[in-house]
Amino acid sequence: MELQQTWMLPALIAIPFIAGLLCWLVERFNKRLPRWIALIGMMLTFALSLVLWQQGDFSGMSKQIIAPDAAVPWVAEFSVPWIPSFGISFHLALDGLSLMMVVLTSLLGVAAVACSWNEIQRRVGFFHLNLLWSLGGVIGVFLAIDLFLFFFFWEMMLVPIYFLIALWGHDVVGKTKEYAATKFFIYTQASGLIMLIGILVLVIISYAQTGVVSFNYNDLLGTSLGGWEYPIMLCFFIGFAVKLPIVPFHGWLPDAHAQAPTAGSVDLAGVLIKTAAYGLIRFVLPLFPVASQEFAPIAITLGTIGIFYGAWLAFMQTDMKRLLAYTSISHMGFVVLAIYAGTLLSLQGLMIQMLAHGLSSAALFIMAGQLYERLHTRDLTLMGGMWGQFRYYAPILMFFCAALLGIPGTGNFIGEFMILFGSFAQYPVFVVFATFSLVLAGLYSLILIHRALFGENNIAALAERETKSHGLPARRLKDLGKRELSLLLMLAAGLVWLGLYPQPFLDTSSHAMQWINNAYIYSQVTQVDASQMLDVMEAR
Secondary structure: OOOOEOOHHHHHHHHHHHHHHHHHHHOOOOOOHHHHHHHHHHHHHHHHHHHHHHHHOOOOHHHOOOOOOOOOOOOEEEEEEEEHHHOEEEEEEEOHHHHHHHHHHHHHHHHHHHHOOOOOOOOHHHHHHHHHHHHHHHHHHHHEOEHHHHHHHHHHOHHHHHHHHHHHOOOEOOEOHHHHHHHHHHHHHHHHHHHHHHHHHHHHHHHHHHOOOOOEHHHHOOOOOHHHHHHHHHHHHHHHHHHOOOOOOOOHHHHHHHHOOHHHHHHHHHHHHHHHHHHHHHHHHHHOHHHHHHHHHHHHHHHHHHHHHHHHHHHHOOEHHHHHHHHHHHHHHHHHHHHHHOOHHHHHHHHHHHHHHHHHHHHHHHHHHHHHHHHOOOEHHHOOOHHHHOOOHHHHHHHHHHHHHOOOOOHHHHHHHHHHHHHOOOOHHHHHHHHHHHHHHHHHHHHHHHHHHOOOOOHHHHHHHHHHHOOOOOOOOOOOOHHHHHHHHHHHHHHHHHHHOOHHHHHHHHHHHHHHHHHHHHHHHHHHHHHHHHHHHHHO
């Protein structure tokens, strides 16, 4: 079926870029105007993604089964030539998987702008330029299906995040924000270059077979790679494993989170690490199905180690943001298990898990930022007794901690349950280990709740000491304002919707996940059949 060209796809990328540039240009005239431009820009992007969702008419798609040899189920496409002599085009396409990721990115983009409203007071325009350009780059990653264009957006989104951490981050004892930003950049840049090598070798092999140079995803699917498949797959895997991050490639994440401004942490935890999971699903499984199947036990072992390692280190932290950073490493272990199990149920669970983790982790990082604005500390050992000090903050923090723990009624529970259920038939031992890790998740969530909300009341004394150290008169600690409250309630509503009625999201991603499941699993069947036929012919 020939898809009609739609300008909505480039518009999803262009709006954050144009809005970000406007923020920078108007900063000299008015300090408040960039905030409004950024907010309106991300709200427009979110609205456009909802229009595409509504136009896609995904209702009931979970009941439809697509054939194993069906084409990629794109619902919208946009393509114009870019560098024709090298087979490179500005080619964007959207299916249910990328649509859900774009909806999440644009929603958390609105949240990132709203949560930094009062936090950022200097270079406001340049801050929003970097924030919106990083989000535009992320949306580009989710939409690009020309591999050169994908790599362009993959690398482009790193630079704005470097500036977000280096210019507006927080220095922590012993480590500067510049150190954290540089560490993040070196890790991701080096892994990106390894992935570029994989892309170029894949294109060269495709050219040798077809005589046509093309970076187009649709053209590269099904390329016969022989003995090259495993090393090329590893190049892609390393590129995505660092960003996800999978242990032992995780070294950049805790420092980047701890030193980043609140909006930067929302960006990193909510959407940036999801680009890596998306890359593994979109590119690694369908392009290298045989090598991925061989590599699956190793990847799942690394993921399981990450689940326990992240949970244990989260349990050991006293800095609220570092604790939350390590929980992300732990939760991404579930993502790796779901991807390499490759069943339709585990992939569908993965979709719910990524959306739920994006909302819950973003909300907790926003709340850590709100607390830092009031107390100028994130040290949990100095907190306590918050339940009696805050009317709204304390119960909302408890809700999001419980969501991160995966209680029934939230999207996290649905996602984790589907992943474990869908992976059990193939990898029962790993699933049992992952299930035990949920006990550790309960432990660090409960410790965060206990230290911050209950126990000895240190909050009032801490607030009084902070106000006196800044030469201000003692004042009552301020609870959440209307802007902060409405932002957190929006994210909470999304989590409850995912937990109580996930069917619209499952319908939306169904065809995309069925196609990836077929590309990953069905190719094994055809490979086995082909090898068996070859053996029979040789025997004759």
